[in-house]
Amino acid sequence: MAELLARAKVNLCLHVGATRPDGLHDIFSLAVFPMLGDRLVAEPSDYLSLTIDGHFAGALAGLAPASNLVLRAARLLQGEPGGQGTVGKGPDGKGKGARLRLTKNLPPASGIGGGTADAAAAMVLLRDLWGLKTGDQRLMALSFLLGADGPLCLAPHLLAGRAGALCSAIATGAGEQVRAGPVMAPFWMLLVNPGQAVSTAAIFRLYDADPPAGPADRVAFGSSCASLQDLGSTLALTRNDLAGPAISLCPAIRDVLSFLERQPGCSFSRMSGSGATCFGLFSSQQAARKAASAARGRGWWAESAAAGPTATGKVA
Template identity: 40%
Template sequence: MAAEALAPAKINLFLHVGPPTADGYHPLCSLMVFANLGDRVGLTETGGFTLRGPHAAALAGEGDNLVLRAARALLAQAGGLHAMPGLILEKRLPVAAGLGGGSSDAGAALRLLREAWSLDMADAALEAVAASLGADGAACLWGRPVLAEGRGERLSAAPGLPAIDAVLVNPGVAVSTPAVYRGLDGSGAFSDVTPPPMPEAFESVEELAGWLRLTRNDLEPPALALAPAVGDVLATLADEPETLIARMSGSGATCFALCAGDYEAETLAERIEAMRPDWWVERCRLGGPWA
């Protein structure tokens, strides 16, 4: 492989969603962090597109994906002076999982191609291309902790964060983001999307978890109505002594548990794997960016 990059999993530590505007989009406010695990995107000299990895089957037959769309968008920006490269997507994250996988894959492809083509393109211009590919695109391009507002394209620096050891759990069900939003619209349970008061920095993960209890993920109730297995995951995590807080990420179905340290996260992950071998379980560190 000529070059490759991590496309890190995105985690919404909180996600507040407002009522839809006239154009049908929902304003939001979310504190996003990134895991030191995710998909891998690579460039090759052999041409074509290769899809592989443990979750590749869920994307097989799509005919198009955000990696290819990102490459085409950047190729258009480059004025057609370059040839479409060979691309490899190693799909390690579950699909339709609330982890921003597609947007992160696109971001990795954009970073790789800008470097491979030696494009004289400013970060802001590359970010605009990423944003055109989806609401999470701009945030997932860099994989840095951010506070996202608007449709997700207005980014500001996150507070200082401690080391965050966590466990990610997915029950093996795909959750449709449009269906979750339709459920939210039907309930009318919208939030004020003004950023909540927060310190300049969190001194410990325990302080962060305590503050997060004052926030929520507004997409969690409609996701639970569509996929009760998400509720099983949250209940299981909440019952374990290592869990400081358990919450769903994005529109689901992946949930996370924050832990006091690496030992607690490893212990929790091993116990959940033993209890539910049919679930996808990964211990990780949250923050970013990651090499």
């Protein structure tokens, strides 16, 4: 049995360019991966199956198997060389098998990776379980077929071994180009979601109603951020281009951001991805946890977690 934390993907900034000829958007994003996420377990089996539990399992109830990103990721790997091994008479009938169990801790459709992060974890686990020779770059390409943030969600699993414990990653192109970002001093992150799912497609439709003329702006981040203050100063020069459209569809995002700005010890706050989850950066674990408790008192989902160079996704 192997287990992996499908860590939340938090966009500290997200610059979005005009629609490209291929229909995708050019982006620039710096993301971090706090010690918070869904958990995926993989065990050997004659056929492929998936069970889902956890706080947000109900949100996925009734989802057709063909639409589940974890199973779609597994099917992609079954198509790789070595992925079509001998199987029993399971209901799927073809390809290597595995018994997968997903514990859904993160709210779906919330701008922090969610299903794409789960799919990324599935690819890493199944590559090892099945002994596939699929390389990291190929895995990145396959993950991009599942979502533009697929390669970014793979970053904490694939890049950490090369650069020590991964602190951050930068995504460019349409999301398919990912590299390690600056090394950061340890800090605490609070994630808050008002309990309202938002449609990424709908947000992009609003964004495209008045798009920029060119590609996404890029920022030259240094190799490290020595303090949380340095990180906040750098992020002040960036933005999330989807925040405006998201707030117009989900005004509660503005309430969450206002709440975070007022919390003692919060040095920076912003919406992640296409929303509706927002984040606050804290230097103190105690301050982050106190703010999380206050957010839950408003009926919002809120979790605090460590972020920085000591975070790993491996589960003992």
